[in-house]
Every structure is written in C-alpha cells, then in structure tokens.
C-alpha cells in the first residue's frame with residue numbers, strides 16, 4: 430500500500446489480461462482509491478494491449494510483466510486479481526498469499542478439489558495476517574438472488590421441495606478455439622457446467638444446501654476439438670431431501686436464458702437471466718389450503734419483494750463487512766459488484782474473507798465483478 434493515511438491507495442495487479450482481466454480493469458477504474466499498477470500475462474502483447482487501454486482511459490499506464498514474481502519485484506502491489514485460465518487459479522493465488530498480498534480469484538476457484546483445499550487452508554492462515562482472499566461469485570449480489578435467499582432463510586417458501594436450474598447458452602466453435610485452454614480438462618476443468626454453469630450451481634447450492642447424491646449424463650454434441658462436455662443434465666438430491674434438476678449447455682443456438690426455479694410447500698420463485706421473474710410466498714399456511722390445486726400463475730409478488738429489498742444500494746448499506754461469512758453478500762456496486770471494492774474495504778478493516786464451507790463446489794468469501802459472460 431502506498432501510504433498509511435486514512436485514504437491510502439491500494440495497488441492492484443491483474444494476472445491474466447484477457448476477457449475478464451479487462452472487465453476487472455474497468456471495475457478498478459471506477460473506484461477512486463484503487464489503481465492498477467501491474468499487468469501480468471504470459472503473452473506480452475495481451476498485457477501491453479490492456480496497459481494501452483488503461484492509459485487511453487486516462488489512468489497511469491501500469492507496468493507489464495510475464496510472471497507474478499517479476500511483478501512483485503518490479504511494482505508496488507497490494508492486491509492481485511487472478512484472471513488467468515481456471516487451472517492456474519490456486520497455484521497463483523498461493524503465490525500471491527505467500528508474498529503477503531490480498532487476492533481475488535476468478536471463478537471457478539480451481540479445477541481440482543485438492544488444490545481448492547490448499548487455498549482454504551492458506552486463506553485461513555492469511556486471515557491472521559489481515560489479508561483478504563476471495564473468489565468471484567457475482568450472482569450472489571443480484572437483487573433477485575438476495576430476495577430468494579432471504580425468503581428461504583425466513584422459511585417463507587415452507588419446506589423447499591425442488592429446484593430446476595437451466596443454463597441454456599450458446600458458445601460458438603470460435604469461442605472454444607480462441608484460447609488453447611478452453612474446453613480442456615486441465616485448464617477449464619469441465620465444460621458447460623464448470624465454466625458457464627458454475628454460477629447457477631453456486632446459487633442452487635446456496636438455496637438448497639448440501640447435495641448428497643448426483644446422477645448425471647454429459648455429451649459433446651455441437652463442437653469439435655473440445656475435451657469436455659457442451660451439454661449436461663443431472664438430478665441432485667440434497668441433504669434436506671429436496672430434489673433438483675440441473676441442465677447446462679453451450680449448444681443452444683442462439684442462446685436462451687439462465688433460469689433457476691426454487692419451489693417449496695408455501696412458495697416458489699423464478700430467477701430468469703438474473704431477474705426475479707416470479708415470486709409468491711403464502712401469507713399463512715391456510716392460504717395453501719384455499720384451493721385443491723393452488724393458484725397457478727397468480728399473485729406474482731416479485732415487484733413488491735424487489736421494492737422491499739430497496740435496490741442495489743441497500744445491499745451496500747446492509748453489509749457489515751464486504752467479505753463476511755454472512756449467508757448473503759453484503760456489497761453491491763453498479764452493474765453487479767466490485768471485488769476490488771470489497772478488498773479495499775477489507776484492507777481498511779484489516780480483516781479477511783477466510784474459509785467457508787465446501788459443498789460440491791468450494792466457497793469462501795464471495796465477490797463479483799460487473800456483468801461479464803463466461
């Protein structure tokens with residue numbers, strides 16, 4: 430950190446200057462007390478192009494490096510954003526924490542559960558040194574996600590019985606061909622589920638809890654030269670007894686929505702493309718007995734629930750700590766939220782995200798960048 434004044438500048442390095450690295454640079458630019466001082470990419474042209482872009486936007490040109498080591502030796506760095514291929518996340522995050530710097534890791538945390546365990550342990554140790562370690566889960570900050578989470582925690586849906594999660598997207602052959610790491614087991618860790626579907630899987634587990642049994646089928650149906658699946662279906666049984674259907678594909682031309690239906694004995698909600706499309710929670714148990722078949726399609730309370738929520742600003746005001754272990758994410762910014770802002774606040778307060786629980790996917794602190802497509 431450059432000074433110890435009340436408003437110190439946090440120096441940010443972005444590792445991986447591709448699609449999402451650029452999104453993070455834009456996010457940092459929105460926050461007055463953050464600055465990108467270093468860009469790291471194994472392809473020098475990628476780092477140079479992003480440095481030029483940052484300079485063109487009116488900020489100081491960051492120095493560029495081929496490795497984290499070089500960046501730590503050659504620039505002031507307090508926080509590193511890991512935006513490299515998924516299979517490198519933990520290896521690089523450990524390097525960052527070992528160097529005594531905060532780290533924000535893009536999703537997925539990694540492609541290997543054992544390595545993910547390593548980072549959970551390292552994050553806990555780093556917490557004692559006042560370091561923040563966090564992973565991106567930007568959809569936890571969507572108003573729709575927060576409304577559904579609050580309702581289910583308050584028991585307003587009654588007993589959660591089932592869910593349907595569907596990611597019906599399209600990725601062209603050109604998308605897979607655009608990076609040697611895409612669609613490989615070693616670096617992407619999977620296909621439509623691991624890369625594109627991971628946010629929806631995260632929300633599914635957030636709402637329904639720990640899965641105990643999964644049965645799945647995967648296929649590669651509409652792409653070539655790809656090791657992993659472009660289509661997957663699964664049935665999931667949760668500890669609570671609730672059942673879910675999961676579907677993810679990158680072979681649904683021209684690309685439909687991401688849809689998550691959460692259903693219970695007293696209420697249900699539908700999140701479609703991040704928006705709360707439907708919400709109904711019975712006011713009383715008696716209401717559910719008012720007719721033998723319920724009230725299909727009636728009484729959509731979504732608008733009222735979102736109004737009660739108070740908009741994105743409420744999430745910021747509600748948050749006691751940006752990377753706390755509270756079950757809903759407490760910080761949100763324009764177009765989603767900002768991991769860098771979260772780290773900034775964590776840095777001020779000298780606290781760390783720390784490790785959380787693991788349930789099929791791994792979670793610790795959750796932060797997210799502005800909207801981006803996986």
Ligand SMILES: NC(=O)c1ccc[n+]([C@@H]2O[C@H](COP(=O)([O-])OP(=O)(O)OC[C@H]3O[C@@H](n4cnc5c(N)ncnc54)[C@H](O)[C@@H]3O)[C@@H](O)[C@H]2O)c1
Nearest residue numbers: 445446447448449470471475512513515535536608802803
């Ligand atoms: N949160 C989201 O919604 C979201 C969206 C897109 C991507 N992502 C994640 O971000 C990560 C990157 O995805 P992308 O689409 O930006 O990929 P990309 O291929 O566009 O960019 C990756 C960059 O990392 C660089 N790189 C590769 N190996 C490196 C190394 N050892 N050191 C430094 N740089 C290296 C590449 O040269 C490339 O410039 C993935 O893990 C992906 O899952 C998240």
